Amino acid sequence: MVSQWNIDADHSVGAFSIRHMTVAFVHGQMNRVSGTISFDPDIISSLAVRFEIDVEGIMTGITKRDEHLKSEDFFDIAAYPTITFQSTGAERSGFNSCIVRGDITIHGITKSIVLETDILGPVKSPFGETTLGLTATMVLNREDFGLKWNEPMDNGGFMVGKEVQVSMNIEADLVEN
Secondary structure, rough: OOOEEEHHHHHHHEEEEOOOOOOEEEEEOOOOEEEEEEOOOOOOEEEEEEEEEEEHEOOOOHHHHHHHOOOOOOOOOOOOEEEEEEEEEEEEOOEEEEEEEEEEEEEOOEEEEEEEEEEEEEEEEEOOOOOEEEEEEEEEEHHHHOOOOOOOOOOEEEEEEEEEEEEEEEEEOOOOO
């Protein structure tokens, strides 16, 4: 039976990495994740996911860089305060894994993407909740979403890479009826 699950914002986070100055990766977190999941653990293809990321919660550990990411050069959080994802379908790809297709909206631009997703649980916590875990990965081209700020480098490269590796680590609690 398909059940409803609420994403636990205290135990869910997104992580990203992007090439910096062509020689290293910069890493960051998206700490404000919320949303819902519909899912029957016996039928992986029943998985439906909707999540929202409050862009104000993005952090890299460097205040100046975080402020730049939130500025008009990148996310422009005054105009586009959230990133959203809505799944459109799921299909089994392994014992506890699936391919989740859906639409992501970043900076006001919506694109169809594929998430490689592992499903963990459900498990019963020591406190009585039934919890489900999802780990989903994707690679996005930031320029596809209008995040085009950059500076050329002497070696022919650019200050900020185009490809962003993203991992979503989500815990969701069963909604008891």
